[in-house]
Amino acid sequence: MSKYNILTLKNGLRIIHLPSDSQVVYCGIAVKVGTRHERTDISISEEGLAHFCEHLSFKGTERRTSVQIINSIEGLGGELNAFTNKEDTVFYCAIQAKHMKKAVDVLCDIVFHSTYPQNEVEKEREVVCDEIESYEDSPAELIFDEIENILFEGHPLGHNILGTSEQVRQYTSEDARRFTARYYRPDNCVFFASGNVNFKRLATWLRASCKDNTHISERSENLEILEKPENQPERLLIRHRGTHQAHVIIGSRAYAADDKRRWALYLLNNILGGPGLNSRLNLSLRERNGLVYSVESSMVCYGDTGCWCTYFGCDPHDVKRCCRLVRRELDRLIKNPLSTSQLLKAKQQLQGQLAIASDSREQFALDFAKNFLHQGKERDLSDIMQHIDSLTSQDLQQVAREIFDPEQITTLIYE
Structure with missing residues (x-):
């Protein structure tokens, strides 16, 4: 019940x-x-x-x-x-x-x-x-x-x-x-x-x-979901804003809130640039190379579409090197399926983060309200955990091929 x-x-x-x-x-x-x-x-x-x-x-x-x-x-x-x-x-x-x-x-x-x-x-x-x-x-x-x-x-x-x-x-x-x-x-x-x-x-x-x-x-006609865009954006854009630090964001369109593939992207996103200091992008750009103070990736799902992106700020001279390192991590996930132990550890980390986050009653209330507003469903943490448990390395690799494809990626640079 x-x-x-x-x-x-x-x-x-x-x-x-x-x-x-x-x-x-x-x-x-x-x-x-x-x-x-x-x-x-x-x-x-x-x-x-x-x-x-x-x-x-x-x-x-x-x-x-x-x-x-x-x-x-x-x-x-x-x-x-x-x-x-x-x-x-x-x-x-x-x-x-x-x-x-x-x-x-x-x-x-x-x-x-x-x-x-x-x-x-x-x-x-x-x-x-x-x-x-x-x-x-x-x-x-x-x-x-x-x-x-x-x-x-x-x-x-x-x-x-x-x-x-x-x-x-x-x-x-x-x-x-x-x-x-x-x-x-x-x-x-x-x-x-x-x-x-x-x-x-x-x-x-x-x-x-x-x-x-x-x-x-x-007046229900005013609430119809609008048609999603179909045009493909440019792949590289540079804005000259005169900032001391370069700001870089790399992103692509992703999945809608009711698309089952979003769970695989959710886990991939956490592996890449989630809040853990052991995320692949943090280890690559900060810990191993000392190029950034912070790097993060995020995803958002809307009613009929979504987007995924990763962001970092760095010295303007290091932009190309940082972009190459990000691309290398994306390619690794495209070409190399996670091993059984890697997949298990990734799942455990995300599920632990979710359990801790759900302890914030205010945020949990806002989350289940949004879920009920848009999807007419209750937010069940155990159901989310089961979705994560069911993911396979092949699921993640297939989604990585779709979302991290260089032909689908747009890079925006402020310098």
């Missing part, structure tokens, strides 16, 4: 609750809207609007001012936060279980009853523009966005989540209301909670807090 409590209200809001004895509850509302849902086929492009609406949702509702929103949770010792991704926006908090009713009311108020007053729009757009300018001064972060923009050229998935200052300064209160009316709806959301909460009471509180949103919207 499932260890989660699950219910769908008449208005379409899905609820998922992971019971525990903890008196600290991690809860929130995950909305199925992100950068990829921003329209570009209208007079004013919506690039960056999903993130901007996330900010504005804290600036006043029908019942609360922005200061009252902050104090409603922070005044109880809790924490209230939010973030926007390419495919979802999440509002969440950590609070004592005895204050859970208040948390439900505040979260629903923010998501479903924000008013987006124009005076707050004018103030917050400058805050977001400062965030954009600060981000543009950080090449180690900016390069990740640009590689996705290259890999998904012409597609909203490639857009920077923050948008541009010029775009943000155009948005009005009406733009925010139009955008959130499309997507900030109970039938497009999941309420998630982890902690010592009576599930029947939780459902009752949510029915009361969402009482003005009792009908499922007929």
